[in-house]
Amino acid sequence: MVFILGVNFPERNLVKKALQSFFGIGNDTSARLLARFHIHPTCKVGELANKQVLDLTAALSDMKIENDLRRQILEDIKRLKETGTIRGRRHALGLPVRGQRTRTQIKTAIKLNRIERRL
Amino acid sequence: MVSPLCWGCLTLLRQAPRTILPSPTAVSQAAAFHTSAAIYARVPAPRGRDSAVGYRRSTSANIKKKRKVSERARPPPVGERKALRKRIVLSNPNALEVEGMPELSEETMVDSRLRGTVVGLPVPMLDQLRAVQAFKPKQGWSIFRRPGTVLRRETLEMGRLFENISGEGEDRGVVIKRIISGQRKSGKSVHLLQAMAMGFIKKWVVFTVPEAGELVSATNSYAPLSDENPHLYVQNEATAALLSRTAAANKAVLSKLRVSQHHPTLSAAKPGMTLEDLAKIGVQDPASAWTVFQALWLELTSTSAVPGLEKNFTPRPPILVTVDGLAHWMTHSKYRSAQFEPIHAHDLVFVRHFLSLLKPGQDKPTLPNGGALLYATSTTTNPPSVYSFDVALKQVAARHAGVDPSSPEFPQPEAYSKTDPRVFEALSSPKPTAAKEGMLEHQVLGGVTRDEARGFLEYFARSGLLRETINDELVGEKWTLAGGGVIGELERLGRRVRVAA
Numbered sequence: 001m002v003f004i005l006g007v008n009f010p011e012r013n014l015v016k017k018a019l020q021s022f023f024g025i026g027n028d029t030s031a032r033l034l035a036r037f038h039i040h041p042t043c044k045v046g047e048l049a050n051k052q053v054l055d056l057t058a059a060l061s062d063m064k065i066e067n068d069l070r071r072q073i074l075e076d077i078k079r080l081k082e083t084g085t086i087r088g089r090r091h092a093l094g095l096p097v098r099g100q101r102t103r104t105q106i107k108t109a110i111k112l113n114r115i116e117r118r119l
Numbered sequence: 120m121v122s123p124l125c126w127g128c129l130t131l132l133r134q135a136p137r138t139i140l141p142s143p144t145a146v147s148q149a150a151a152f153h154t155s156a157a158i159y160a161r162v163p164a165p166r167g168r169d170s171a172v173g174y175r176r177s178t179s180a181n182i183k184k185k186r187k188v189s190e191r192a193r194p195p196p197v198g199e200r201k202a203l204r205k206r207i208v209l210s211n212p213n214a215l216e217v218e219g220m221p222e223l224s225e226e227t228m229v230d231s232r233l234r235g236t237v238v239g240l241p242v243p244m245l246d247q248l249r250a251v252q253a254f255k256p257k258q259g260w261s262i263f264r265r266p267g268t269v270l271r272r273e274t275l276e277m278g279r280l281f282e283n284i285s286g287e288g289e290d291r292g293v294v295i296k297r298i299i300s301g302q303r304k305s306g307k308s309v310h311l312l313q314a315m316a317m318g319f320i321k322k323w324v325v326f327t328v329p330e331a332g333e334l335v336s337a338t339n340s341y342a343p344l345s346d347e348n349p350h351l352y353v354q355n356e357a358t359a360a361l362l363s364r365t366a367a368a369n370k371a372v373l374s375k376l377r378v379s380q381h382h383p384t385l386s387a388a389k390p391g392m393t394l395e396d397l398a399k400i401g402v403q404d405p406a407s408a409w410t411v412f413q414a415l416w417l418e419l420t421s422t423s424a425v426p427g428l429e430k431n432f433t434p435r436p437p438i439l440v441t442v443d444g445l446a447h448w449m450t451h452s453k454y455r456s457a458q459f460e461p462i463h464a465h466d467l468v469f470v471r472h473f474l475s476l477l478k479p480g481q482d483k484p485t486l487p488n489g490g491a492l493l494y495a496t497s498t499t500t501n502p503p504s505v506y507s508f509d510v511a512l513k514q515v516a517a518r519h520a521g522v523d524p525s526s527p528e529f530p531q532p533e534a535y536s537k538t539d540p541r542v543f544e545a546l547s548s549p550k551p552t553a554a555k556e557g558m559l560e561h562q563v564l565g566g567v568t569r570d571e572a573r574g575f576l577e578y579f580a581r582s583g584l585l586r587e588t589i590n591d592e593l594v595g596e597k598w599t600l601a602g603g604g605v606i607g608e609l610e611r612l613g614r615r616v617r618v619a620a
Contacts, residue, residue, distance in 0.1 A: 012197075035455035038352075040337045047340070 002045045002053060005060045011046025018045055019056070023119070024065035033059060070119045081115055091115060207254045208261035209245060215583035216264045227270075228278035228317050235567075235574030239267040240316055247319050250368040252329035253312040257499065259610050263582050269575045269606070271306075271567050274313050281314075284437050284489045285321045292437070292489035295557045296477055296548070298445065298515060299495040301564030304607025307495040310564060311441045314493050318439035323490065324369050324419055326361065328473065331444035332500050333357070335464045337453035344409075344468055352454065353468050358408035359401055361469075362415070366398035373398065377431040379424035382414045391431050394418055409468065416472075422487045438490035442473060444497035449508040449542045465541050477559055479551030489555065507532065507542040515546055516561040566604030569594055575606070579613035 001008045009018045019030040034041060037055045039048065048056075064072065080088030090097045096109040112118070221227050223238045240248065245266065248254060260266045268274070283290035299307050311327075318325045333339065334357055344351040366373060373395040382388040385407065387400050394415060401411030424432035442448075448470050451461040464470050476485045476492050486492075496502065513530040522529050524547075532538045548559040567575065573594045579585040587593055601608035 031455070032459050035459045036457050038342050038457065040340055040454065042338045043340065 002048065003057075004045075004053060005057050009045045011044060013045045015039055015043045015045055015048060015056075016041055019060075022060065022065050023067075024063070024069040025060075073119060074117060077115060077117055091117070205256055207249070207256055209254065209266045211262055211264060214262060214264045215581065217267075217578060217581045220265075220267065223268075223313075223316055223320065225282075225320055228320065229275065229282050231275055233270050234272065234275055235270065235571040237267045237269050237575065237578040239265050241320075244316060244319050247325075247368040248312065248315060251315055251325055251327040251364050253315050253327070255308055255329075255499070258309065259614060262584060262614050263578075267578070268309055268313055268316075269567070269571060269578070271571050271606075273310060273562070273564060277310075277314060278317055281317045281321055281323075281491070284491070285323070292484075292487075293555050293557060294484045294486045294490055294492070296492045296559045297494070297562050298477075298512060298546075298559070299493060299562045299564060300512065301496075302602075302605065303498040304605050305564045305566070306606045307497065307564055308443055308499075309606075311443055311493055311495055314439060314441060314491065318491075319368070321437070322372055323437045323439045324365070324372055324435075326365055326438065326440045327368075328361070328440075328442040330500060331442050331470075331497075332447035332502070334467060334469055335447050335450075335452035335454070337455075341454055341467070350456070351466055351468050351471070352462060353409045355405040355408045358412050358469060359405040362398045362401040362408060362412060365415075366395050366402065370395055372436055376418070376433060376435065378414075378418060379428045379432040380414075380417055380421055381425055382417070385410050385414050388414050390428050420485075420487055422483075435488045437488050438486050440473065440476065440490070440492045440494075442494040444500045444502060445494045446496050446502035446505055446508055447500070448474065449505045449511075449545075450503050450539070463541060465545060474545045477546065478548050479556055480553060482553075484551070484553045484556040505539070505542065506536060507539040508546075510538070511543050511546040512561050514543070515548070515559055518548075519558055519560050566598075566602065567606055567609070568604065569598050572598045572601070572604050572609055575609055576613055585613050 001010060003009075004018060005022070007018075007021070016030050016034060019025050019033060020027070025033075031041065033056065034043070036059070037052050039052060077088070077091050081092055082088070087097050091113050092115050094110050094113050095102055096106055097113060100106070100109075217237075221233060221236065221238045222241050224241070227233055227238055242265070254260055254266075280290075280293075280295055284293050284295075285291070299310060301307050315325050315327065328334070334354060339354045339357045341352045341354050343349050344353045374393050376394045378388055378390050378392050378394065378397060385400075387407070388397055388411075397411060397418070398415055401408040401415075419435050419438055421432075421435060448464045450464060452464045452467060454462040454467070456462050465474065473494075477494070479485070480487075510530060510532045514524075517529055518524065546559070550558055573589060576585060576594060576597060577589050580587065580589050597609060597612050598604050600612055
């Protein structure tokens with residue numbers, strides 16, 4: 001088991017998948033992180049050198065991920081609402097934000113768009 | 120037609136049925152169409168969620184497939200599937216033993232009378248060949264009693280070259296450099312295997328790269344070589360694997376040679392230790408594998424000892440280097456630099472080292488003790504199609520044929536085509552200055568001749584696989600069906616079981 005940014009990962013997991021388990025890190029960001037520390041894409045967590053684990057943790061702690069990113073997204077929505085923009089109002093109404101039609105196919109918007117958005 | 124009711128009576132008509140039809144409560148008491156009591160009738164099921172037609176739901180039949188309840192077997196343990204995939208079976212106890220089958224040896228590898236016969240690989244050598252991964256899983260070794268290869272024209276020619284390089288004549292210590300290509304199943308990998316077998320017979324040191332693609336597919340660890348060379352990358356684990364292969368296969372030769380050069384970068388290399396032990400340092404500690412490999416290469420290419428270490432020096436044997444799947448090395452690798460740019464395969468020091476051997480040496484040959492570089496392209500490992508490489512191979516052939524690079528006959532890439540200058544640079548090997556160094560050649564393996572095909576098919580018949588009389592007609596048929604004697608296709612035709620009608 002290896003700790004990366006305080007999370008414990010089994011050794012048989014891929015490093016790339018382990019990174020992608022953090023909110024805010026997807027395919028591209030994880031690939032770039034791996035390249036930055038010269039870790040090959042098929043590397044398992046158990047194969048990481050100690051220094052690479054520390055480097056990864058240091059890099060991750062500098063990034064805006066997980067709860068910081070969630071908070072920022074919620075704040076952005078709130079700011080839109082408070083400034084009275086159309087996007088903010090549409091969020092509050094639970095309607096599509098980016099000019100989609102609302103006659104049909106807005107289930108996703110109904111489900112997700114709200115001020116206190118679930119992330 | 121006149122209605123029996125006048126319009127004025129329509130109001131009457133509307134009321135009349137109400138009086139005629141029994142009330143709903145009366146229905147339950149008086150059964151209209153059957154005699155059983157209505158109270159025993161089945162209570163209609165409440166309209167559940169399934170039957171209710173929702174808003175904008177389709178009303179067509181909703182036939183759900185029954186979910187298969189399959190017992191999920193536990194997956195096999197880690198590595199077992201790969202081991203099965205890479206398993207190499209070299210013997211089939213059901214096949215007949217071919218009597219009087221010659222073995223590959225110093226005599227048979229140059230005996231042109233044996234052309235077209237299948238010679239067996241010596242049994243003690245099989246472990247060495249396995250160690251250098253000479254056998255590939257998809258080759259048909261598993262259908263015969265013991266592994267054997269056919270002596271074709273190219274094999275005998277190669278045998279003669281090996282004999283001359285190891286011999287005492289004027290060709291002693293010559294270096295031959297070849298890029299071997301050919302169509303699918305034309306026997307390129309087996310040609311390399313034959314070269315390795317001959318190398319082991321002649322007691323050469325054999326270095327092999329059995330899968331060139333594995334070095335560039337980003338499945339091995341990599342790291343920048345040093346702070347001075349941030350754009351060169353070292354693959355320690357792949358290098359350690361190479362050292363392990365080399366140490367295991369060449370144990371007999373390397374254990375007799377001793378360290379006789381200074382290695383300031385490698386403190387573990389003590390003067391007087393055997394080269395086998397030197398290689399094993401790199402196997403045990405992959406972090407130093409590249410340094411160890413360089414030290415080993417320096418030792419094997421030295422022609423004399425440094426002052427003070429003469430007592431450890433014995434003349435070094437020739438070296439054979441084989442690489443299978445060269446096209447993989449002619450393009451960008453799957454590795455990425457720290458800036459997320461693709462790393463060119465030539466920036467990996469492992470690849471760079473073996474490609475640099477194709478160039479002529481500066482003041483002495485690249486292999487001062489002689490040897491052979493045989494780099495084959497591969498068609499089975501899904502090689503990339505690199506246009507520059509195709510043109511560069513034509514240029515190699517032209518240069519070897521003596522065409523001047525400035526003449527109009529010299530093959531050039533098409534105008535406006537996207538080419539990779541590094542590929543041309545790597546393969547543009549001018550005429551060497553050292554007398555003992557051969558020029559880079561391009562050898563194309565084609566089909567075998569009819570005589571060789573006959574010998575090959577006779578081997579199938581004598582192994583009990585082909586139950587037919589081998590005559591000219593059959594050989595001609597099979598030779599043609601095999602696309603002009605392509606040996607892999609011949610093998611496929613030979614092993615096919617025929618059922619008499």
